[in-house]
Amino acid sequence: MKIQLIIITIFAFIFTACSVKPLDPVKFDTVEKHISFTQDIKPILDNRCVSCHSCYNSPCQLKLSSFEGLERGASKKDIYANRISADSPTRLFIDAVNEKQWREKGFFSMVDSLENSNESIMMQYLFQKDTNPQIIGEYSPETDELTCVKDKDELATFFEENPHKGMPYGFPALKKHEYNLLMTWLKQGAVDDTIKNTKTTFEQNEIKKFEDFLNNQEIKHKISARYIYEHLFLAHITFDDESGNFFELIRSTTPTGYLPEVIATRFPYDEVKEPFYYRFRKIESTIVHKTHMVYKLNDEKLKRYHELFINTPWDQKPFLPSYEVGISANPLKTFEQIPSKSRYQFLLDDVHYIIMTFIRGPVCKGQIALNVIQDHFWVMFMDPNYDLSLQDKYFLHDNIPNLSIPNEYGEDPSLFKTFKVLDNYELSKKYHTNKAKIYNSYYPDGLSINSIWKGNQKEENDSILTIYRHFDSASVHKGAYGDTPKTLWVIDYPLLERIYYSLVAGFDVFGNTAHQLLVRTHMDRLRIEGESNFLEYLPRSSRVNYFNSWYEGWLAQYLSVYVPTSSNVNIKYTSTEYKKEFVDKIFQYANVKKDPINFIDSNYTASPIKDTYNDKKDIEETLKTLTLPNSSEIIKKFTDSKSNLAYIRIQMNSGENLIYTLVINRWHKNVALLFNEDARLDSTKDRINFVKGFIGSYPNVFVNVKQDDLSEFFSLLQNYKDIPRDNIKVQKFAVNRANPDFWEVFDWFDKEFKKQDPLNYGLFDLNRYISRARNQ
Numbered sequence: 001m002k003i004q005l006i007i008i009t010i011f012a013f014i015f016t017a018c019s020v021k022p023l024d025p026v027k028f029d030t031v032e033k034h035i036s037f038t039q040d041i042k043p044i045l046d047n048r049c050v051s052c053h054s055c056y057n058s059p060c061q062l063k064l065s066s067f068e069g070l071e072r073g074a075s076k077k078d079i080y081a082n083r084i085s086a087d088s089p090t091r092l093f094i095d096a097v098n099e100k101q102w103r104e105k106g107f108f109s110m111v112d113s114l115e116n117s118n119e120s121i122m123m124q125y126l127f128q129k130d131t132n133p134q135i136i137g138e139y140s141p142e143t144d145e146l147t148c149v150k151d152k153d154e155l156a157t158f159f160e161e162n163p164h165k166g167m168p169y170g171f172p173a174l175k176k177h178e179y180n181l182l183m184t185w186l187k188q189g190a191v192d193d194t195i196k197n198t199k200t201t202f203e204q205n206e207i208k209k210f211e212d213f214l215n216n217q218e219i220k221h222k223i224s225a226r227y228i229y230e231h232l233f234l235a236h237i238t239f240d241d242e243s244g245n246f247f248e249l250i251r252s253t254t255p256t257g258y259l260p261e262v263i264a265t266r267f268p269y270d271e272v273k274e275p276f277y278y279r280f281r282k283i284e285s286t287i288v289h290k291t292h293m294v295y296k297l298n299d300e301k302l303k304r305y306h307e308l309f310i311n312t313p314w315d316q317k318p319f320l321p322s323y324e325v326g327i328s329a330n331p332l333k334t335f336e337q338i339p340s341k342s343r344y345q346f347l348l349d350d351v352h353y354i355i356m357t358f359i360r361g362p363v364c365k366g367q368i369a370l371n372v373i374q375d376h377f378w379v380m381f382m383d384p385n386y387d388l389s390l391q392d393k394y395f396l397h398d399n400i401p402n403l404s405i406p407n408e409y410g411e412d413p414s415l416f417k418t419f420k421v422l423d424n425y426e427l428s429k430k431y432h433t434n435k436a437k438i439y440n441s442y443y444p445d446g447l448s449i450n451s452i453w454k455g456n457q458k459e460e461n462d463s464i465l466t467i468y469r470h471f472d473s474a475s476v477h478k479g480a481y482g483d484t485p486k487t488l489w490v491i492d493y494p495l496l497e498r499i500y501y502s503l504v505a506g507f508d509v510f511g512n513t514a515h516q517l518l519v520r521t522h523m524d525r526l527r528i529e530g531e532s533n534f535l536e537y538l539p540r541s542s543r544v545n546y547f548n549s550w551y552e553g554w555l556a557q558y559l560s561v562y563v564p565t566s567s568n569v570n571i572k573y574t575s576t577e578y579k580k581e582f583v584d585k586i587f588q589y590a591n592v593k594k595d596p597i598n599f600i601d602s603n604y605t606a607s608p609i610k611d612t613y614n615d616k617k618d619i620e621e622t623l624k625t626l627t628l629p630n631s632s633e634i635i636k637k638f639t640d641s642k643s644n645l646a647y648i649r650i651q652m653n654s655g656e657n658l659i660y661t662l663v664i665n666r667w668h669k670n671v672a673l674l675f676n677e678d679a680r681l682d683s684t685k686d687r688i689n690f691v692k693g694f695i696g697s698y699p700n701v702f703v704n705v706k707q708d709d710l711s712e713f714f715s716l717l718q719n720y721k722d723i724p725r726d727n728i729k730v731q732k733f734a735v736n737r738a739n740p741d742f743w744e745v746f747d748w749f750d751k752e753f754k755k756q757d758p759l760n761y762g763l764f765d766l767n768r769y770i771s772r773a774r775n776q
Contacts (some may be wrong), residue, residue, distance in 0.1 A: 001740075015726075016722040017590045018289065020153070020156045020157050020158060020160050021156065021160055022152075023117075023119075023124060023152060023155060023156050023159070024127075025119070026119050026123050026124060026126075026127040026132070026183065027127065027129070027130075028130075028179060028180050028183035028184070028557070029176075029180045030180070030184050030187070030412075031180050031181050031184040034205065035181060035184060035185045035188065036191055036193050036212065037067060037185070037190075037191065037192050037193050037194060037259050038194050038195075040181050040185070041181065041182060041185050042067075042194075042629050044178045044181065044182055045064045045065075045070075045286075046065075046167055046286050046763065047743075047746075047747065047750075048171075048174060048640075048743065049064040049167070049168065049765060050064050050065045050286050050763055051746070051763055051766040052066070052141055052169065052765070052766055052767050053069075053602075053764055054167075054285075054286070054288045054290075054291075054763070054765070055288065055290060055291055055765075056079045056080075056509055057079075057142055057765075059079075059141045059142075059148075059169070059769060060074035060076070060148035060507070061074060061075040061077065061079065061090065061107070062074040062110060063144070063285075065216070065285040065286040065288060066284055066285040066286065067192040067194055067607050068092060068093065068094070068284070069092055069285070070111060070190070070647075071099050071102075071111070071192075072092060072096075072099070072102045072107050072111065073102065073107045073108050073109045073110050073111075074107060074108060074150070075090065075105075075106055075107045075108070075148065075579055076106070076108055076148045076150070077090070077106065078188060079509060079510065080509075082513045083512045083513055084512060084513070085512055085513065086508065086510055086511045086512045087510045088105070089264070089508075089510045089512065089657055090105060090107075090510075091264075091459045092285075092499070093262065093284075093285075094262055094264045094636045095264050103569075107430055108150040108385065109121070110122040111186055111190040113525060114151065114152045114155075115151065115152060115598060116152075117152065117628050118187070120186055120190075121149060121150075121155060122167075122186060123186050123187070124159075125166050125167040125455045125560070126166065126167055126174070126179060126182060126183060127169050127175045127183075128159055128163070128165075128166030128167075129164070129166025129168065129174070130166070130173055130174070130179055131166075132163045132166060133172065133173040133774065134164050134391070134775070135164065135170060135171070135172070135737060135738040135773040136664055136773060136775075137162045137164075137171060137772075138340060138771040138773065139165075139170025139737065139771055139773065140767075140768075140773050141169055141170070141767050142767045142768070145359070145727070146437060147725055150256075152499065155396060170771075170773065171737055171742055171743070171766070172738075172739075172740055172742050172743055173324065174538065175743075180520070191342070194284070196282075197259065197282050197613060198245075198282070199243075199245055199282060200245070200523055201241060202239070202240055202243075203240055203243060203245060203247075206239040206297065206298070206299075207239065207242075207247070207280045207626055208256060209299075209302055209361050210276070210280070210302060211256045211278060211279060211280065211539055212256070212295055213225070213277065213302060213305065213306075214229070214278035215255070215256070215277050215278055215521075216774070218628065219318040219319070219320070220309065220310055220314070220318050221310065222320065222336065223318055223320065223321065223335070223337065223338060224309035224310065225278055226306070226321070226335075226614040226688060227244075227309075227331075227335050227338060227346075227728060228249075228305070228309075228346075229249055229268065229278055230268045230269055230331070231346070231347070231354070231500070231505075232247075232249045232295060232418060233249060233250075233268040233505075234291075234293060234357055234361060234504065235248070235293055235294075235295035235297050235353065236247065236248070236283060236287070236291075236292055236293055236294050236295065236460070237249060237280065237294075237296075237297055237405075238294060238295070238296055238297070238337065238759065239296075239297055239298065240608055241296075241759050244758075245282060245283075246282075246283045246287065246294075247280040247281060247282050247283060248280070248281050248283055249278060249279075249280060250262045250263075250278075250279055250280075250281050251263045251265070251272055251276045251277070251278060251279075252276060252277050252278075252279040252281075253274065253275075253276060253277075254279070255277045255279075256277065256279070258279070258280040260281040262281065263276055265730050266508060266510075267329070267407075267411075267505065267506060267508070268505050269323070269328040269329060269334070269506075270325075270326075271323030271324070278703070284529070286763060287761070287762040287763070288697075288762045288763045288765065289697040289760075289761070289762030289764055289765070290360060290473065290697035290698070290762070290765050291360055291479045291762075291764060292360075292760065292761075292762035293353055293356050293357060293360055294353070294363075294759060294760055295350060295353050296694055304349065308336065308342040308345055308346055309342055309346075312339055312342050313339075314338065314339060315337075315393075316337040316369060316566075318337060319337065321334045321335065321337070322334070325408060329405055329407040329408040329410075329501065329505075329506050330400075330403070330404065330405045330407075330408060330425060330496065330498075330501065330506075331343075331497050331500075331501055332400050332403055332497060332498070333400055334556055336397065336400070337424075340389060340390045340396055340493060341384055341390040343493070344384055344387065344389075344390055344493035344496070345384060346735040347493075347496055347497070347500075348381060348384070348456070348540070349454065349456065351381065351462060351465070351496075352462055352465060352476060352478055352656045354458070354496065354500060355379065355465055355467070356476045356477050357500065357503075357504045358499060358500070358503045358504060359467070359473075359474040359475065359476055360697075361504040361507065364481075368625075370675075371671070371677060372484065372520060372523045372524055372527060372671055373467065373469055373527060373671060374469065374486055374668060374671060375468065375469045375475070375486060375644075375664075375665040375666045375667075375668070376466070376467070376468055376469070376485045376665040376687075376689070377466075377480050377485045377487050377489065378464050378465065378466055378467075378485055378489070379464070379465045379466075379467060379488070379490075379491060379530070380453070380463065380464055380482055380488065380489065380490050380491070380534075380586070381452070381463070381490070381491050381492070381496070382451060382453060382490060382491065382492040382493070382533070382629060383450070383451050383452060383453040384453070384493075384516050386443075386450070386451035387493050388438055388439060388442060388646065389492060389493045389494050390493060391442075392438060392442070394437050395434075395435075396493075396542075398434075398495065399431050399435075399494075401427070401435055402427045402428070402430045402431035402434070403427075403431060403494055403497055404427060404502055405506060405522070406502065406515075406518035406519060406521075406522045407502055407505075407506025407507070409513070409515070409516075409518065410447050411508040411511035411512065411515050411599070413512070413514045413515055413518060416542065425525075425561050428561070429561065429563055430524055432529075432532070432563040432565075433563065436563070436565040436566070437569060439536075439565075440565075440566075440567050440569060443570070444568070445568055445570045446536075446567055446568035446569040446571075447536055447537060447567075447569060447570060447571075448570040448571060448572040449537075449571055449585055449586065450589075452490070452537075452586060452589065452590065452746070454589075454590045454591075455590060456655045461479060461590065461591065461592055462477065462478045462479075463592060464479060464480045464586070464590065464592050465477065465478060465479075465483035466479060466480060466482060468481070468482075468665070468689075468695060469665055470606055470644055470645045470663065470696050470697070470698060471642055471643075471644060471768070473696065473697060473698050473768075474696075475695045475696045475697070477691075479592065479593065480583075480587070480592050480593070480595060480599075481592065481595050481598065481689065481691060482595055482598045482599070482665070482687075482689045483595070483598055483599050483687070484579065484580055484583050484599075484601050486549075486550060486578075486667075487531050487534070487550050488583075489527075489530030489531055489533065489534055490529070490530060490533035490534045490536075490537070491530055491533070492533060495526060495529050495530060495533070497584075498526060499523070499526050502519055502522055502526065503523065504521065506519075507519055512617075512656075518673075520674065521674075524559070524560070524672060525561070527671075528560055528562060528712055531550065532538060532547075532562060532563070535547060535568060536583055537569055537571060538569060538578045538579065538582060539569055539573060539578055540564075540567065540568065540569065541578075542578050543564055543565075544562070544564055546578075546579065547560075547562045547564075548566070550670065551670045551672055552607050552669040552670055553669060553670055555672075555673065555681075556669070556670035556672040556673060559672050559673070560670070560672045571585065596619055596624075597623050597624050597627065597689075597690050597691075597692075598624070598627050598689045598691075600624075600627070604624075606628060607621045607622055607624070607719065608625075609622055609625075609714045610622065610711060611711055611713060612708075612711065613707060613710040613711065616658060619650065619658065619710065620690075622710075623660070623690040625718075626688055626714065626717055627688050627689060627690065628687075629684075629685070629687065630718060632717060632719060632720045633720050633721055633722050634716075634717055634720040635664050635683060635686045635688065636683045636686075636722075637664060637720070637722050638664060638700075639664055639683070639686070641700070641770050641771070641772070642700075642768070642771075643700035643701065643768070644663060644664035644665075644666065644700065645661065645662070645663055645664075645696045645698065645699055645700045645769055646662040646697075646699065646701045646702070646703050646734075647659070647660075647661055647662075647699045647701075647703065647749055648660045648661070648690075648703040648705065648747070649702070649703065649704050649705070649749070649752075650705050650707065650710065651687070651704065651706045651707060652707045653707045655682060657752065659692070659693055659694065659752060660690045660691065660692060660693075661690070661691045661693065661694055661695045661696065662688060662690055662703075663688070663689045663690075663691065663695065663696070664686055664687070664688055664689075665686060665687050665688075665689060666681055666683070666686050666707055667681065667682045667683070667684075667685035667687075668680050668681060668682075669681070669682060681754065688717075693756055693757075694753050694756070695751075696756075697762075697764060698764070698765045698767065698768040699749075699764055699766070699768075699769065700768055700769060700770050701734050701735065701759055701769065701770050702734075702735040702745050702749055703733050703734050704733060704735060704745065705733050709732075709733075712729070713733055716729050718731065723744045731774060734770075735770075735774050736770070736772075736773065736774045737769055737770065737771075738773040738775045746764075747764075749764070750763065750764065
């Protein structure tokens with residue numbers, strides 16, 4: 001009898017576990033009008049969906065920034081998974097060109113009707129949110145285990161377990177009119193009416209000029225065009241700042257006069273055996289800030305290309321370089337025949353764009369490039385007239401064998417090759433030794449301040465660039481933001497080119513884990529090279545101490561190979577605070593402005609928090625004080641939430657709005673190790689920076705403060721304790737993801753960003769908004 005009861009219980013449990021409530025029929029009010037995708041639907045997708053569904057980090061690879069992305073649908077494959085073997089790329093607009101091809105690659109539809117139903121997965125997700133609008137718990141699309149449902153059964157099971165996880169995921173539901181419009185359009189068959197490839201007459205004329213230049217069959221043109229393409233393949237190219245149109249440079253099967261048809265290759269330096277043409281293809285997707293890297297082409301730039309590449313004499317007789325991967329992955333080999341000074345000047349002309357590609361490049365969320373750098377540092381560049389890789393005829397050529405790039409092993413290196421490369425520091429040491437010898441011979445007194453590049457001087461100064469790391473994203477800015485950072489880099493031509501080809505041209509997000517490990521560890525060496533170049537400007541006796549202070553811990557110092565030189569420095573120092581004194585000298589030499597909020601002079605006196613704030617000057621005096629180290633727990637609370645970026649709107653009584661970005665710079669004992677980053681942090685040395693306007697692409701929180709509440713807000717930042725009373729105060733200013741007005745706040749910040757910087761504007765990404773929902 002007992003056995004029978006046990007058997008019955010087991011069968012009952014299995015039956016209960018397997019029975020899932022069927023999906024409810026969707027409900028909505030049909031909109032009785034002709035619905036246009038471009039006029040009615042795309043604005044909803046852009047404003048409510050694209051903020052999470054764009055680029056590689058889109059949940060389930062569902063990209064909603066264009067109709068083609070919606071038509072492609074979703075996939076269960078995790079792009080960022082660890083892999084023994086490289087995966088096939090799934091880049092929208094590149095690796096497949098129609099729905100049939102995407103289905104063959106494993107993507108499934110979000111808009112087609114489910115089996116025995118007139119409703120699609122997308123309709124069910126929207127209906128689920130409309131029916132269950134509550135936002136409960138935590139939401140982190142990039143780290144949550146998403147089911148990526150593809151049929152009715154999976155969808156029903158998901159909703160049974162997660163009734164509050166309809167779409168928009170973790171944010172308030174669509175407004176009723178938005179919901180009804182979108183549902184009616186989906187019910188009607190999700191028809192596209194986008195007019196493609198529109199451009200102005202001016203843009204057409206400019207495009208023809210550049211396509212004629214790039215496709216010129218003279219040998220110099222062919223080599224130069226390849227070099228230019230490999231550096232611009234990720235650029236959002238503008239010919240007319242007012243048109244709002246952006247273009248990408250591709251290799252196409254079709255010549256000028258026909259619609260461009262992209263040739264899909266894994267890397268931009270892969271060989272194309274068929275005839276091809278360099279073409280400009282209009283970007284039809286919604287522009288998102290995290291991938292928006294603007295590059296201007298105009299008549300002045302075309303003239304510059306002629307000056308750098310065509311009119312300049314070449315030492316070698318031009319010949320078509322090899323596409324063999326062991327050569328093509330290393331530009332120092334591939335393009336050696338192009339004068340190195342021309343190549344370096346090409347990079348310096350748009351160095352902000354070049355550095356930006358390291359940060360926003362092919363990985364979208366940048367985790368490979370970014371856990372290898374400090375949270376805040378400055379980058380400077382060696383002046384071409386002092387860089388011996390340009391000035392000495394033989395130095396760079398003789399050292400090319402010592403300047404290998406791990407990308408030469410492709411996207412699928414074996415573990416044997418990987419560990420062999422990781423263990424081989426000898427070539428790197430040899431290069432640094434050779435470099436020290438030749439610099440000593442040319443500059444026996446050492447490098448002077450004049451060897452630092454002064455920038456292009458045409459627009460705002462770009463002699464110094466600031467990089468802020470925001471966990472696994474980052475941002476790059478012209479000028480010296482913040483206080484004097486822990487480390488600085490000086491980049492010369494060989495270093496700049498190798499970083500680009502390692503992190504951008506030669507990085508494959510679909511590559512195997514060994515490939516990504518090679519890139520990460522090689523970037524360790526390149527970072528140290530940049531830091532070592534900077535140390536050459538400090539007195540010889542101080543260099544090792546500075547370096548060791550950046551790499552605390554025996555393991556970090558063991559792994560971080562620094563090759564000290566015996567070179568002198570041709571800079572007179574009057575104190576022992578060499579780094580600080582160098583910064584003061586470089587500011588004066590290159591006419592760099594100090595950050596008025598975040599840079600702290602030695603004679604600075606902190607300002608007390610005022611009872612009332614009358615103007616911007618009063619506000620920024622207090623912001624400056626708040627950048628100083630203090631005992632407030634707000635930094636630790638914020639960073640423990642995997643956050644360090646807040647957009648702050650100060651609403652003045654006059655109607656003016658002031659915008660600042662709060663960024664927290666975490667102090668790392670070292671960035672030399674792959675794992676266990678939290679153990680290498682020291683929150684007592686973390687600092688806040690306040691930057692005017694918007695920086696970064698991934699806001700963690702929006703903050704609204706009224707002028708009359710500034711005293712309370714600033715006191716909270718300075719004195720916050722992680723106790724219920726202060727946490728309630730935080731909710732007065734910080735806009736939680738469960739706030740019913742969240743979308744109105746998002747829209748305001750989005751429009752303000754577009755108003756402030758229309759050329760560089762793109763939609764913010766909300767995947768990293770503070771995950772915890774707080775229903776008030």
